[in-house]
Amino acid sequence: MTSPILSLILLFIIVAPFSGAAMLAALPMRSEKAIARIAILSTLLSTFCFIAAIGAWLFARIWHGQTSFSTPEIFLFHLGNYRFRAGLSMTAPAAAFLFLIQFTSGLVIRFSRIYMHREPGFRRFFAVVLMFQAAMALLTLATHLDLLFFAWEVVGLASFLLIAFYHERRAPVRNALKTLSIYRVADIGLFLSAFLELTSAHTSTGLLLLLAAAGKSAQFPFSFWIVRAMEGPTPSSALFYGALSVNAGAYLLLKTYAIWSGSLAVHLAIGLVGITTAILCSLFSRTQHTIKGQVGYASAAQVGIIFVEIAAGLQTLALIHMISNALFRCYQLLVSPSAVAYLLRRQTASGQTTTSEEHSLFQRLLTREGRSTLFVFSISEGYLEDGLRFLFWRPLRKLTERLPAKKLNFIVSAAVLIAIAISFAQAGHAIASAYIVIGLAGLSSVLSLESIKRSGRSIAWLFISALLISLSVWVGTRTHTHTPALFYAITIGVVSILAILGLNGKISSLRIATSLGLIGVLGLSGFSLLPTFFGEDMLLRRAFQIHSTYAFLLSCIFALNGFIAIRIFAQQMWISRFEASA
């Protein structure tokens, strides 16, 4: 059933908060009343449309027996053979999750109207929260993974902006970048699985979806970011890491159930990840001595159990559990400042001043050594952060330290290698040459990271990396047209210029500089629905024709570049400011 009115209603659920966010971002409003009014109206309109859509859906269900309805598909972009599909559909899980989104967003916006009063960044806060609400709604309703990936990225960006809400301090910025790096790794999974969605590679798709879901929902081995993300204002922590964004991964698995449910390996993997997370995060939450840390890990642990339920095929149970857990954690975080008064009252009333460890059965079973080991394991948070840093960050760091200091040498040898690669390609060894050039692209990214304190130079290296990627795909697929590569190169050039303009500090208006810089770096990172994203998408399709390993490498470099681009932004706009004032 695809009535145009219903399609419009579905669309408006997303458009209402999105336009609210756009208004708040673009117009330099100062009146808190006006800002709050826009925010509340947007979310009310969205909720109203939601209720209307639910009504229509129930009607369709009862009278026509349909279990879902969708909007017609439109193509947001096409170039040559490449098409980006966009469509929305309402299903039962979508309805339930959308209820959660509307309820918690509306609640938090109402809560924040007074809570955020007189806080610098009042407008920024509401703009990002509305953007988040729109993106979550889109994530829920998107029919295909392409559009879902866009929503996924916007959610990641919103998280980043709200963790670093207090960007005058080091810790929020550092933790925001840490969280972003995990999100980028998770995004690789979703990015690749969007390709494989229509193929029959169910196991690979499923595992990639699991990677994406695990990253977003703070599952093993990515659990450590969730407690570090509690740096923003309490309502944003409650909304994101209590309720919505932490359950988004589980929802993704539910939504794509049809894709991966045929593969037993995926079921097992999801179940394994879930149970491991549940056990580990419960352990970690026990030694958290801050209330938000405790709730954060407890929430992740419950999501682990939800993963197990999904793996076991108990979809409805998982959905109920998800909604209930989300609401409860949101509540716990919003009332977390009451912890002092509440627990003290309880203690002075009962006379029992400790939750005594001696009483726990589990504790009594352990020896002193066991207890100590468990405690150390728990406060080290399972060495997860150290482990991931060792696997990913240290090699990168070693590489940046070992690269030749003389850039000229590098350029000369790179030029030589490129010449070799092109001759290889002409001689028919297309794949080898593609690998050579993509290796160079990776090195260029690393050089960009190394010179991160000089934003212009860093962006230049990123641009070179992008060019090398285009070249790599081109030499690897000589027989096809070079439109995608050209398109990508040009769009990357444009956003690089934007980024350099915004970030080099020559523009006097901070707002314009920040906006330009942000758009520029988002473009550099291939943020979804920006032209560079379509370029990346097209290149990736070509890459799959070369080899799947090559495609995997390509998406890793895309992810890395994306992270570096945002890191440049943070460095220039925030970090250099407080390093200067220290």
Added chain:
Amino acid sequence: MSGVFIFDLDETLHRVRHWLPQQGPIKDFVHHNTLHAFQHLKFHDAVRAAAKLYNANCYMSASFYLDAYKSGSINDDAIERALSWSVSTPTERPLVKQRLFAIKPPAKPTGERIRDRWQSKLGGPSLDRLVHPILIRLIGGYLDQGLSLWRLPGADQLEFYSAVVSLVQKSWLPLKPLNSPGAQQLLRMPANEAVYSALHRLVGHEDLFEDYIREALLALPGWAGLVSACEMSPASLLSARAIRLVDYAAISLALEVGALEQRLGPNFSPLERDRHPVTPDSVSQPTDTEFLLSIWQDAYEWSYYEGVLGGVAASTGSRSEAFNPPSGDVWAFFCIDDRECSLRRHLEEVDPQIETFATAGFFGLDFMYKGIDDSIAGKHCPVLMTPQHLIIEEAEAPHSSRQTLSWWRKIFSLEPEANTFFRGWVLSYALGFGAALRLAASVFKPSLNRVAVQPLSTVNPGARLRLSRDNNEAKRDGLWVGYSISELADRVKNLLKSSGALNEVAQKGWPSLIAFFGHGSSSVNNPYFAAYNCGACSGRMGAPNARAFAEAANMRDVRELLRQGGIAIPESTWFIGALHDTARDEVTYYDTEKIPTRMRIQFHTFSQRMQLALSRNSLERCRRFDTVSNDIKPEAALAEVRTRAVSLFEPRPEYNHATNAACIIGRRRMTEDLFLDRRAFLSSYDPNGDETGEQLTQMLGAVIPVCAGINLEYYFSRVDPTVYGSGSKLSHNVTGLIGVANGIEGDILTGLPTQMTEIHDPVRLLLIVEQDASTALAAAKRDPNVFEWINNEWVRFACIEPKTKHIYIYAGTGMHRLTNLPTPRVVWRNSLEAVNTSRRNLPAGRLQHQ
């Protein structure tokens, strides 16, 4: 430097702890001078020295003062006066004034720190980033008072150092960086030796040891200060912990050694000695910008002081003369708190025949109090006093104990058990929906909430106090249970005498009703709840004190003793105790059933008048709340403030002491026709009968620490919200039930959040005493603690001579006469008219009382 330098750890730590913040667990938050360590220096010198040590701002920013000048908050007269005090040569003054307006923003003073030199050796992450996360987890896990489910093993029995050593040695998994060989070697020694050896490895020369320890501890000032405070007063922790600063220092330094070994190798060389040790309180010459800013600050203060002093000098006490009340009248006693200053004014406007007094909110009764729902007694007197008595509340009838929460309350709670694996799993299926309903109700219709958490240490109206005791009753926990009759009589007499009430009695006779109002504050979702309560009751509600005093003064035996001592309280006078909830503007009267029948009507009339005064008071308060509209009726204002007090999302339930600026000690006639905009602490005192100033000394000793502490806490949290204050409340994360931090690995935040200080005008407390200049000065000098505040100008000490109305202020060496004080420019008819004028801090103005 000649001779052998012998390093004494105890001495060193004793000196170092002096520089640490003094904030203890947040449940006992007490306002105190943030720069207490520098109190022996003059104010401006101290501010500069502290700024260097703590890397903080000295004063407000240059743009703040320039904006204040533009908006008229600083006037030219004040600038002239400030210049005349600071610049000795009159000819230089115009030049300095020119430079004032050309002032450039100052750079933050950076003291050169030894520990910063590790940064260049380490390259990447700083030493703090390697050490602090694990240090915070260890000390947080040790001191935790019931938030985390697993504390550090052995936290109950062992000291911190032994507990950590035991943890590291028994655990099969490594605790980085304590698994490095150097750190392990350190941990095998006892704490003192470990500190010593670690310092040897870190810094080569012993004379720099103290500097290094100080810098290492001040890298996490909140935690170090908390450790020190808990060591000095162990009773402040409900779950006892044997914490010592030396243990904390030992672990901290062992971590540093471990981290450095892991990054630089096992034989890293200690830091070079390339400078002399510094003493933090050495006074240096101010830079030009600092000097100019100090003049701006003085000018800012003088702009306010002139108004108040002029107003006090011009006050005629017309109201007291006009109304000579017959008996059948009411007196009301309040706390000296600045929030009560407006309620007194409104009460007097509602019924001009009511007389009000103010005295420290513990009403002379120093006791430990155990309410019926408390299992632990709390202190209800000023922090510096040590009570010898215990008052217990007992049930009249069998009391349904509130100890066990009803089952459904338990579920919707922050019980840590909801965060475990099994119980969390089961509970999280169902809890969410209930929580959602509860949350929706709290957010969309907060007035439905009751105050969510019953406050500690409060009065239960159905219960009675064990106030008096037989002389033979044994002590409990080293405290007498209850007071003896003579002790009670003494305290009642002292209070009536020191507040000047007895002199009023001599002139006008006894009233029929005397009400004592203690105060407290109720709010939700607020970790700083203790800061809103009565400072004179150590951050608790003054309800038990008010109730106990009234009961004591009504006792037949007590009155008999008083009569023998010369104070004859007639049968027709009745005392009643009550609590004023300053957030909700609500009054609860206690023991109303005991009021004699003949006085019931008077009491009823009085409570109605009080209700009207409360609604007007809330109207006055609402003017400061931006989110409340300007044209609002008193009843609506009352409903508004009560909703605020129970709203989860309201981080500003009331503004507390955010407008404090002055403290006036004297008779009511000095201030009764002044509109002081809730900015003054008022304390009743009669200069007649205190020729020697002995009573004044006592009063100053009680009042100054409390009021100056409050004033300076607000002052410094406003001047530097990130270093001296605790930043914005919105990102606060409750830590271990003993403090708040940012994030999960953050330092404990000391001071007040911006939500409490944002409307505060940073001025030092102006203390005005109604007394002759020589007597006042002698009274101040009699107590060296009091005199330190005054002599070093942490508070500005002024006096007004009762007969001549001349104003004197203490500066430099003695009391100086002030002339050319302006009379109040603004005149209003009554408070309501004043209130409608503007939303910002108003200058002192005259009220015509028509």
